[in-house]
Amino acid sequence: LALMESDESAQRRVKGRSLAVFSKMRNIEIEKDYTEISANERHFVRFFEADNMNRSQYDNVPLYDKDAVRLLPCSGSSDFVHASKVITSGGEGGYYIIAQTPLVNPSKPRIDTQYDWMRMLWEFNVYVAVCLVNLGHESECDYYFNRSRGETHKVNNFEITTLDVGTDVNWCWTYYRLKVSRKEGKKRYERVIQLVVCRNWTVFLF
Numbered sequence: 001l002a003l004m005e006s007d008e009s010a011q012r013r014v015k016g017r018s019l020a021v022f023s024k025m026r027n028i029e030i031e032k033d034y035t036e037i038s039a040n041e042r043h044f045v046r047f048f049e050a051d052n053m054n055r056s057q058y059d060n061v062p063l064y065d066k067d068a069v070r071l072l073p074c075s076g077s078s079d080f081v082h083a084s085k086v087i088t089s090g091g092e093g094g095y096y097i098i099a100q101t102p103l104v105n106p107s108k109p110r111i112d113t114q115y116d117w118m119r120m121l122w123e124f125n126v127y128v129a130v131c132l133v134n135l136g137h138e139s140e141c142d143y144y145f146n147r148s149r150g151e152t153h154k155v156n157n158f159e160i161t162t163l164d165v166g167t168d169v170n171w172c173w174t175y176y177r178l179k180v181s182r183k184e185g186k187k188r189y190e191r192v193i194q195l196v197v198c199r200n201w202t203v204f205l206f
Contacts (some may be wrong), residue, residue: 016161042066052080057100069097071119072184081116097124101133101141114144118158123191128194132201145173145195157183163192172200 018037044062063125069083083099102117121129127186133140135147145160146153152161164177176195181188 011176020120046080047082049080051078055080055105055116056082067095069099069120069124071116072123074119077115078120079140081113081120083120097126101131102144108172114142115156115158118143118160119153122180122191126193127191128196130198131195135197145176147176159183173197174199 023056033185043065046065047063050111052063056063063082067085067087067165069081069085071077071079071081073079081099083097085095087100088094088096097120099120101119105166118179120126131141135141144153144155145183146162147165149162149165152159154160159181161179161181162174163175163179167173168175174197178193178195180193181190182198
């Protein structure tokens, strides 16, 4: 469409760099520009690697490379887990982790994503986890701890013991207190994780 005389192209208000100035830039300055631009791009290369897709719940929910959680190297296990860091507005290195739950995957042994999940909780010092899926339905979440007080579930070198179970007065939330033990060589380390489960979470579509 032709512009009216009173109209102004929005492009005219975009500040650009002249070709003359750009041609005089040193390589280090060009590399700096490229780094700044590429840092804001959104790629999901690792997600589409075959083994990583097998570890993901849904093919149509990609995991962006930027801010993706990467596990520490571990013999016989992947460093991939379908989880991202959500940086808090307060800065100072604070963040949450948003993640898909461990899944039942017929193409892989059950232990795989359970172990990846427990490694993530342990390596990133997670002490409070909020679960928004149905823990009792295998298509949504694999079994990685026991729902009964006093019972223990083992995942590789992790032992997860359910210390306590409770619900709120409206039966909307269930609270689990879990003792997680990890054996490393002859030593055993322990910590307690609070798991909060929303029983009636609804996804609203707009």
